[in-house]
Amino acid sequence: MRKFGLIGYPLSHSFSQKYFTEKFRKENIPDCLYQNFPIPEISQFAALLDSESTLQGLNVTIPYKEQIIPFLHIKTQVVAEIGACNCIKIKDGKLYGFNTDVIGFEISLKKKLREEHKKALILGTGGAAKAVEFVMGKLGISYQFVSRNSSSTNTIGYQDLNEKILRDSLLIINTTPLGMFPKTETYPNIPYDALTDKHYLFDLVYNPEKTVFLQKGEEHGASIHNGGEMLAIQAEESWKIWNE
Numbered sequence: 001m002r003k004f005g006l007i008g009y010p011l012s013h014s015f016s017q018k019y020f021t022e023k024f025r026k027e028n029i030p031d032c033l034y035q036n037f038p039i040p041e042i043s044q045f046a047a048l049l050d051s052e053s054t055l056q057g058l059n060v061t062i063p064y065k066e067q068i069i070p071f072l073h074i075k076t077q078v079v080a081e082i083g084a085c086n087c088i089k090i091k092d093g094k095l096y097g098f099n100t101d102v103i104g105f106e107i108s109l110k111k112k113l114r115e116e117h118k119k120a121l122i123l124g125t126g127g128a129a130k131a132v133e134f135v136m137g138k139l140g141i142s143y144q145f146v147s148r149n150s151s152s153t154n155t156i157g158y159q160d161l162n163e164k165i166l167r168d169s170l171l172i173i174n175t176t177p178l179g180m181f182p183k184t185e186t187y188p189n190i191p192y193d194a195l196t197d198k199h200y201l202f203d204l205v206y207n208p209e210k211t212v213f214l215q216k217g218e219e220h221g222a223s224i225h226n227g228g229e230m231l232a233i234q235a236e237e238s239w240k241i242w243n244e
Contacts, residue, residue: 003054004242005035007045007068008061012182015206015231016059023239042067049090057242058088059235062177065101065127072097082134084127087238098241101131104234109135109173109202112223117171117200121146123188124175125155128204132173141171146190158189166194172217174203179211187212197221206231 006016020034037048042064049055060068065084069075072085073094079085085097120143122132129145136143143154144165150157156165166172178186195201201217206228214224 001054002032002056003035003052004032004057004059005037005052005055006059006061007037007039007048008064009038009040011036011038011061014061015228016061016235019232019235020239023235039064045071055090057090057238059238060086060088062128063126066130069097071095078102078134082130084130086127086131086234087241089241089244098238099131099134100234100237100241101128101230102134103237104230104232105131105204106135106138107233108225108227108230111229112200112225113139113171114200114223116198118142119169120144120171120173121161121165121169121190122173122175123190126175129175132175132204144169146188161190163191163194166191166199167196170198171200171202174201174205174211174213177205179203179208179213180205181207184208185212187216192216192220195220195222199223201225203227204230 006014014036017034017036024032039048065086068085075097078099079097085099087098087100089096118141120136120141122129122143123146125145125147145155146158147155150160174188178188195217199222201214201222202225203211203214204227205211206226209226217224
């Protein structure tokens with residue numbers, strides 16, 4: 001039996017286990033199993049590897065996409081550059097780190113990206129935000145991070161946001177877990193009244209399908225897109241990596 005899984009904490013929101021379990025059933029892949037491994041601390045990762053000696057691959061989610069880096073033996077150039085990993089291939093006792101979020105996000109984002117989306121606000125500064133930042137650079141879109149605290153020249157606080165900044169930044173990407181099940185009533189604190197039909201709101205959250213963040217964008221005529229497609233693409237990319 002080939003075993004794969006997901007590490008993170010908590011994993012009540014997990015997309016991957018359901019996706020891969022259904023994939024194995026639909027595609028008649030009987031010798032594979034995908035399991036959730038909720039670990040409260042990254043320090044428990046080594047013990048997990050010892051106890052699950054048949055693991056061939058892992059996905060990595062909140063909050064460990066950055067904390068997993070020191071455990072990797074070999075990293076792709078993208079992982080080394082952005083400092084975030086969401087996919088691990090385990091072969092001959094070595095851990096190979098990949099980032100499939102980058103591919104999933106870029107393909108999904110482009111579906112509704114328009115010429116005027118030249119400037120972006122990236123809400124959040126975690127591991128997923130690093131993948132988004134990489135894609136912004138690749139596509140030539142200028143960007144600014146928004147966090148609870150302004151910490152550098154390119155990171156401002158939510159309290160610093162105003163109508164002018166939102167009118168200038170027509171692409172807004174939520175990389176935080178705000179709005180994710182079960183806390184569906186939460187949402188990023190931005191001045192939604194400044195949104196227009198020229199804006200494009202992309203939410204990495206997929207459950208619920210339409211977060212409050214996306215609802216508020218839609219109410220102002222903005223284009224909206226959730227993270228479901230991105231997750232499916234990154235999952236398939238992970239599957240390719242594990243089978244190469």
